[in-house]
Amino acid sequence: MSKAPAAVTASQELDEFNPFLSMAQLFDNAARLLNLDEGMQEVLRRPDRELTVSLPIVMDDGSTKVFTGYRVQHNFLRGPCKGGIRFAPDVNLDEVRALSAWMTWKCSVVDIPFGGGKGGVICDPRELSKRELEQITRRYTASIMDILGPDRDVPAPDMNTDEQTMAWIMDTYSMHVRRTTTAVVTGKPISIGGSRGRREATGRGVMLVCREAMKRLGRRPENTRVIVQGSGNVGGIGALLLYREGYKIISLSDMYGAIVNENGLDVPQVLEHLRQHRRLEGYPEAESVANADQIFMDCDVLVPAATENQITSRNANRIKARLIVEGANGPTTAAAQEILDERGVTVVPDILANAGGVTVSYFEWVQDRMGYFWTEEIVNTRLEQAIVKAFNDVNDTAKKYDVSMRTAAYVLAIERVANVYRMRGVFG
Numbered sequence: 361m362s363k364a365p366a367a368v369t370a371s372q373e374l375d376e377f378n379p380f381l382s383m384a385q386l387f388d389n390a391a392r393l394l395n396l397d398e399g400m401q402e403v404l405r406r407p408d409r410e411l412t413v414s415l416p417i418v419m420d421d422g423s424t425k426v427f428t429g430y431r432v433q434h435n436f437l438r439g440p441c442k443g444g445i446r447f448a449p450d451v452n453l454d455e456v457r458a459l460s461a462w463m464t465w466k467c468s469v470v471d472i473p474f475g476g477g478k479g480g481v482i483c484d485p486r487e488l489s490k491r492e493l494e495q496i497t498r499r500y501t502a503s504i505m506d507i508l509g510p511d512r513d514v515p516a517p518d519m520n521t522d523e524q525t526m527a528w529i530m531d532t533y534s535m536h537v538r539r540t541t542t543a544v545v546t547g548k549p550i551s552i553g554g555s556r557g558r559r560e561a562t563g564r565g566v567m568l569v570c571r572e573a574m575k576r577l578g579r580r581p582e583n584t585r586v587i588v589q590g591s592g593n594v595g596g597i598g599a600l601l602l603y604r605e606g607y608k609i610i611s612l613s614d615m616y617g618a619i620v621n622e623n624g625l626d627v628p629q630v631l632e633h634l635r636q637h638r639r640l641e642g643y644p645e646a647e648s649v650a651n652a653d654q655i656f657m658d659c660d661v662l663v664p665a666a667t668e669n670q671i672t673s674r675n676a677n678r679i680k681a682r683l684i685v686e687g688a689n690g691p692t693t694a695a696a697q698e699i700l701d702e703r704g705v706t707v708v709p710d711i712l713a714n715a716g717g718v719t720v721s722y723f724e725w726v727q728d729r730m731g732y733f734w735t736e737e738i739v740n741t742r743l744e745q746a747i748v749k750a751f752n753d754v755n756d757t758a759k760k761y762d763v764s765m766r767t768a769a770y771v772l773a774i775e776r777v778a779n780v781y782r783m784r785g786v787f788g
Contacts, residue, residue, distance in 0.1 A: 444518025563597030565716020
């Protein structure tokens with residue numbers, strides 16, 4: 361007689377939704393396959409540096425409000441830390457820790473000479489004026505100046521930050537060091553050292569790994585139904601590029617809700633509607649669906665490109681897609697991955713699927729350092745070469761160890777970082 365499944369405690373649920381603990385579980389699984397000794401595991405699991413800063417800001421109404429900012433530098437072994445800065449009301453230190461670690465593994469998977477970093481400020485940009493956002497950005501930059509720099513830590517845009525945010529950071533840093541230093545951030549406007557192709561890079565990476573996964577599954581884009589959760593720089597651009605490749609995009613979403621058309625959305629028209637109205641709601645050629653229901657609709661490919669913890673142990677059995685391409689960071693918990701593995705669902709993990717952004721960020725950093733800029737065609741060609749090679753490396757590792765692509769990506773990434781650690785040795 362089979363036993364009933366054990367009840368899930370509140371503590372276990374909290375652990376599953378803690379992104380740092382979820383990342384650590386995936387790390388431990390890969391480390392066991394590599395037979396890493398405990399000392400090496402301890403070194404690679406821990407962030408190298410964490411900084412918490414208080415940011416007093418004079419608001420538009422004359423009052424003073426104190427915001428909290430974080431910057432976590434997970435690993436310096438392969439080069440300067442690299443990672444975005446997000447502005448959101450629910451930013452917390454464990455989230456930033458996890459994101460910084462994911463950046464270490466992501467940079468390693470695509471084999472670029474960066475370690476991982478991540479930053480965040482607890483605020484709600486929707487409730488702030490442009491002046492207040494600029495003040496927060498500049499104060500945050502000044503507060504973490506000592507650990508920033510082209511050879512130390514190179515931030516980039518993330519949730520609720522953009523080219524303008526990066527321009528403010530670059531200007532603040534440059535004023536403090538008394539010289540224009542474009543390579544201190546990436547994701548900048550092209551006029552001040554940004555790279556062509558950077559805005560589309562993460563979405564392009566999603567499209568490229570989806571293409572490679574489809575080849576290995578023996579499928580073609582025609583009549584392949586795709587649901588994209590999100591409609592920003594990752595989801596929106598990813599959907600547009602997939603649409604151009606011939607996929608049938610049947611659903612897109614934003615923070616207010618999702619839209620669906622079983623016959624396929626005209627993605628360029630949808631994005632124009634979004635640009636004009638600032639939300640998908642009201643698009644005339646689609647029906648509205650609650651965000652909570654979108655990822656469970658019938659489809660062939662699911663692209664979660666919004667935020668973390670969307671696919672969990674509570675709902676993984678309801679996913680109908682046979683291929684998941686993770687455009688967001690950490691959209692699937694470690695517990696959910698086990699369920700998807702048992703069901704035979706192929707998951708292209710975040711540290712591979714959304715690595716297009718950091719790859720072109722690396723290209724931007726290189727261009728800034730040498731003062732010579734490439735055409736968009738060159739950027740896109742080099743991005744495709746890097747992403748396809750990374751996909752093949754992960755796929756080969758998955759076959760070698762007979763594991764999922766997620767575990768394979770961690771194995772590959774950790775092995776590369778550990779090899780550098782062995783060669784460099786322990787200082788002190």
